[in-house]
Amino acid sequence: VRRVGIAEAAAGDLAPLLDRALTEASAELAPRDGEMVRAVWFDGGPGQPGRLLLVAHHLVVDGVSWRILLRDLADIATALAAGREPELPPVGTSxxxxxxxxxxxxxxxxxxxxxxxxxxxxxxxxxxxxxxxxxxxxxxxxxxxxxxxxxxxxxxxxxxxxxxxxxxxxxxxxxxxxxxxxxxxxxxxxxxxxxxxxxxxxxxxxxxxxxxxxxxxxxxxxxxxxxxxxxxxxxxxxxxxxxxxxxxxxxxxxxxxxxxxxxxxxxxxxxxxxxxxxxxxxxxxxxxxxxxxxxxxxxxxxxxxxxxxxxxxxxxxxxxxxxxxxxxxxxxxxxxxxxxxxxxxxxxxxxxxxxxxxxxxxxxxxxxxxxxxxxxxxxxxxxxxxxxxxxxxxxxxxxxxxxxxxxxxxxxxxxx
CATH class of the missing domain: 3.30.559.30 (Nonribosomal peptide synthetase, condensation domain)
Structure with a gap:
């Protein structure tokens, strides 16, 4: 996960940072080499909300997949915050x-x-x-x-x-x-x-x-x-x-x-x-x-x-x-x-x-x-x-x- 500090960035300056990170992360995807996902964390500083940019190649994800992944990420974050080991439901059909x-x-x-x-x-x-x-x-x-x-x-x-x-x-x-x-x-x-x-x-x-x-x-x-x-x-x-x-x-x-x-x-x-x-x-x-x-x-x-x-x-x-x-x-x-x-x-x-x-x-x-x-x-x-x-x-x-x-x-x- 790559980190980008945004604590000093004004609200209007965030969009260009996100755009630039998206372009860079997308360019790093290489399906032939198995490079399918990139993550960038925009750190807002202590006690401040940030943004997590997830970029995945379309070969491995679709619109429904993003809904599944977001639910799983939410469940994992909740478990970790509570000091529990995350447990996700099994996948029915691969x-x-x-x-x-x-x-x-x-x-x-x-x-x-x-x-x-x-x-x-x-x-x-x-x-x-x-x-x-x-x-x-x-x-x-x-x-x-x-x-x-x-x-x-x-x-x-x-x-x-x-x-x-x-x-x-x-x-x-x-x-x-x-x-x-x-x-x-x-x-x-x-x-x-x-x-x-x-x-x-x-x-x-x-x-x-x-x-x-x-x-x-x-x-x-x-x-x-x-x-x-x-x-x-x-x-x-x-x-x-x-x-x-x-x-x-x-x-x-x-x-x-x-x-x-x-x-x-x-x-x-x-x-x-x-x-x-x-x-x-x-x-x-x-x-x-x-x-x-x-x-x-x-x-x-x-x-x-x-x-x-x-x-x-x-x-x-x-x-x-x-x-x-x-x-x-x-x-x-x-x-x-x-x-x-x-x-x-x-x-x-x-x-x-x-x-x-x-x-x-x-x-x-x-x-x-x-x-x-x-x-x-x-x-x-x-x-x-x-x-x-x-x-x-x-x-x-x-x-x-x-x-x-x-x-x-x-x-x-x-x-x-």
């Missing part, structure tokens, strides 16, 4: 065992049966982000730019008053998850951009990233396993022909789009982990998927993270972490546009923060901000809709045993 289970999982007939769905989703090249109605130039094309080219980012934050309904009321009335809401808004934002460019395309191909800890794979317990478990699968989202004025104002069109996108997402088997298995762990199915269309847009909702500097916050992420520069070269993205969203729990309520990473040879900052504003506007329309009478409702996936169509469900809901 990363090695998980890898072995995935290799076995891909051989199950149920996984092979998913192949037609994935090939259908990827059967049509997506429209370019930077030009109307222009196909990717072939099913084997890259996402429309050189991933090694210049990448920039735009960050937007939704205040607590506007975030809360998106976490609670909207998912509640539509019987869906927060990610369903955010993806519905993304499909609308892209459709809005395309119509402004004169395009008639309504569907968009999106690569959805998940935490990857799919315990439908039998015989595993990943609740305390530290590692990189990210999963990735494509979805084709189509809001259809949208009544834009009604949608922006939270009218019935809003509800129709959310239900439509929700059902498209529910068509994916489980959490979508099967795509990665068939694409990377089975040579026969990989050969059928490798030449398919490539998503130009990426999406990842990281869930909720608590940032708190008050009492009891010793082992929570510090508020300064939000301002750290995560690399001089900027974020990397294999897409023309990538959305990474996270809900930050603060004392004043949850705030939704989204970072749009984009290829500068595909989109300009002004274009990305326009897409971002349309995304926020769509979310606002959903919140307005959810607050009104008769909002939301069920969809066929909620009533899987009934075989009812959407119109039949809505007729029953209107009657009862």
């Amino acid at each position: 990363v090695r065992r998980w890898s072995e289970r995935l290799a076995a999982e891909v051989r199950r007939p149920e996984r092979r049966a998913e192949l037609p769905l994935w090939t259908e989703i990827l059967s049509v090249p997506d429209v370019r982000l930077g030009a109307p109605d222009t196909p990717s130039g072939g099913a084997t094309s890259a996402p429309g730019h050189d991933p090694a080219g210049p990448v920039a980012r735009v960050t937007m934050t939704l205040p607590a008053a506007r975030t809360a309904p998106l976490l609670d009321q909207v998912p509640s009335v539509f019987h869906c998850g927060v990610d369903d809401v955010l993806l519905s808004a993304l499909a609308l934002a892209i459709a809005d951009r395309r119509r402004r460019l004169g395009s008639t395309a309504t569907s968009v191909l999106v690569a959805v990233e998940g935490h990857g800890r799919d315990e439908s794979v039998g015989g595993v317990d990943l609740s305390r396993t530290v590692g990189w478990f990210t999963s990735l699968h494509p979805v084709r989202l189509d809001p259809g022909q949208v009544q834009w004025g009604d949608l922006w104002s939270g009218g019935p069109a809003t509800g129709r789009v959310v239900k439509r996108i929700k059902e498209q997402l529910r068509a994916v088997p489980g959490t979508g982990i099967g795509y990665g298995l068939l694409r990377h762990l089975d040579r026969e199915t990989a050969a059928q998927l490798v030449g398919s269309a490539v998503p130009r847009i990426g999406f990842n909702y990281l869930g909720r993270v608590e940032f708190h500097d008050g009492p009891g916050g010793d082992w929570r992420p510090a508020s300064e972490a939000l301002g750290l520069d995560l690399g001089a070269d900027g974020p990397l993205t294999p897409y023309g546009l990538e959305l990474n969203a996270v809900t930050i729990d603060r004392p004043g309520g949850p705030e939704l923060m989204v970072t749009w990473s984009y290829a500068q040879d595909v989109l300009s900052e002004a274009e990305v901000r326009e897409v971002g504003e349309a995304w926020l506007r769509a979310l606002e329309g959903m919140a307005l809709h959810a607050a009104g009478p008769g909002a939301g409702g069920h969809t066929p996936s909620d009533l899987a045993l009934s075989n009812l169509e959407q119109e039949e469900i809505e007729l029953l809901e209107d009657e009862w």
Whole structure:
């Protein structure tokens, strides 16, 4: 652990020190040599709080892993302060065992049966982000730019008053998850951009990233396993022909789009982990998927993270972490546009923060901000809709045993 004294540093001088330490610690990581973790202690002096900077390579940690590690660090610190030997709960399934289970999982007939769905989703090249109605130039094309080219980012934050309904009321009335809401808004934002460019395309191909800890794979317990478990699968989202004025104002069109996108997402088997298995762990199915269309847009909702500097916050992420520069070269993205969203729990309520990473040879900052504003506007329309009478409702996936169509469900809901 490297020590940096900050007792004499003014509050405004701490951020540059943290940034510099992050850059230095990151540069010291060397996966080929087994150097995966660095720690820097910012010592505030006797009786004063400090900051512990932990830097770990993504190969050995993910978002869920950090939650596990912070809980363990808190338990260890509590035990040591009480003069006790720290005792941590056992790890259920190791990363090695998980890898072995995935290799076995891909051989199950149920996984092979998913192949037609994935090939259908990827059967049509997506429209370019930077030009109307222009196909990717072939099913084997890259996402429309050189991933090694210049990448920039735009960050937007939704205040607590506007975030809360998106976490609670909207998912509640539509019987869906927060990610369903955010993806519905993304499909609308892209459709809005395309119509402004004169395009008639309504569907968009999106690569959805998940935490990857799919315990439908039998015989595993990943609740305390530290590692990189990210999963990735494509979805084709189509809001259809949208009544834009009604949608922006939270009218019935809003509800129709959310239900439509929700059902498209529910068509994916489980959490979508099967795509990665068939694409990377089975040579026969990989050969059928490798030449398919490539998503130009990426999406990842990281869930909720608590940032708190008050009492009891010793082992929570510090508020300064939000301002750290995560690399001089900027974020990397294999897409023309990538959305990474996270809900930050603060004392004043949850705030939704989204970072749009984009290829500068595909989109300009002004274009990305326009897409971002349309995304926020769509979310606002959903919140307005959810607050009104008769909002939301069920969809066929909620009533899987009934075989009812959407119109039949809505007729029953209107009657009862």
